[in-house]
Amino acid sequence: DVKVTQSSRYLVKRTGEKVFLECVQDMDHENMFWYRQDPGLGLRLIYFSYDVKMKEKGDIPEGYSVSREKKERFSLILESASTNQTSMYLCASSLPGSLGYEQYFGPGTRLTVT
Amino acid sequence: DQQVKQNSPSLSVQEGRISILNCDYTNSMFDYFLWYKKYPAEGPTFLISISSIKDKNEDGRFTVFLNKSAKHLSLHIVPSQPGDSAVYFCAATPSGTYKYIFGTGTRLKVLA
Numbered sequence: 127d128v129k130v131t132q133s134s135r136y137l138v139k140r141t142g143e144k145v146f147l148e149c150v151q152d153m154d155h156e157n158m159f160w161y162r163q164d165p166g167l168g169l170r171l172i173y174f175s176y177d178v179k180m181k182e183k184g185d186i187p188e189g190y191s192v193s194r195e196k197k198e199r200f201s202l203i204l205e206s207a208s209t210n211q212t213s214m215y216l217c218a219s220s221l222p223g224s225l226g227y228e229q230y231f232g233p234g235t236r237l238t239v240t
Numbered sequence: 241d242q243q244v245k246q247n248s249p250s251l252s253v254q255e256g257r258i259s260i261l262n263c264d265y266t267n268s269m270f271d272y273f274l275w276y277k278k279y280p281a282e283g284p285t286f287l288i289s290i291s292s293i294k295d296k297n298e299d300g301r302f303t304v305f306l307n308k309s310a311k312h313l314s315l316h317i318v319p320s321q322p323g324d325s326a327v328y329f330c331a332a333t334p335s336g337t338y339k340y341i342f343g344t345g346t347r348l349k350v351l352a
Contacts, residue, residue, distance in 0.1 A: 130283070135281075157338055159340070161342075166249075166344060167344060168246075168329060168342045168343055168344035168345050169284070169329065169331075169342040170342075171339060171340070171341075174338060174339070176338050182338075184339070216283055216284070218283070222338075228274060228286035228289065229284075229286065229340060230286075231276075231283030231284045231285070232283050233281070233282055233283050234281070234282070234283050
């Protein structure tokens with residue numbers, strides 16, 4: 127059974143804190159993604175990675191960074207959390223290439239920044 | 241600039257009837273289109289996809305139709321069941337990229 131896990135389901139952080147969101151997949155997928163989901167805005171891509179140590183900015187990378195030191199793990203970092211980063215964060219993985227392979231999503235992390 | 245649009249934020253359908261969810265797109269360079277279903281407090285799960293060279297793909301109760309001239313995609317669910325109540329997202333992959341561009345979602349409620 128394929129699996130994408132995220133380190134926390136719920137997180138509450140204070141403004142200015144550094145926040146780490148971890149994602150692990152067990153499918154040996156090359157591609158990994160971080161999205162945020164907000165009401166009325168759908169899923170918006172923050173960053174994606176197509177290989178270890180490789181990353182590309184998505185549509186809304188400002189205020190975020192990522193790390194991919196191992197194939198199975200992709201971390202999202204909020205360098206200095208702000209209230210406008212309160213959101214649902216979703217990690218996903220997929221096979222390589224641009225052939226429309228389905229993505230497998232984790233359960234999400236609901237982050238609240240106060 | 242929303243390249244993939246789901247103009248209906250919500251839809252209610254009686255159990256046993258057909259549900260039709262719609263999606264419009266602006267980029268003619270999309271290779272694949274996918275539909276995902278999302279329950280509250282869970283990540284989206286893949287439902288069905290279609291290549292841009294096809295106009296229909298069917299999987300059990302789910303059928304996706306692609307009208308390239310109208311840049312329109314639809315998902316048909318027949319018959320609808322209460323367990324289908326969820327938010328449905330359409331997504332598209334631009335040619336030559338790893339990216340997936342999602343619509344804003346349509347909340348489907350199937351009434352028993």
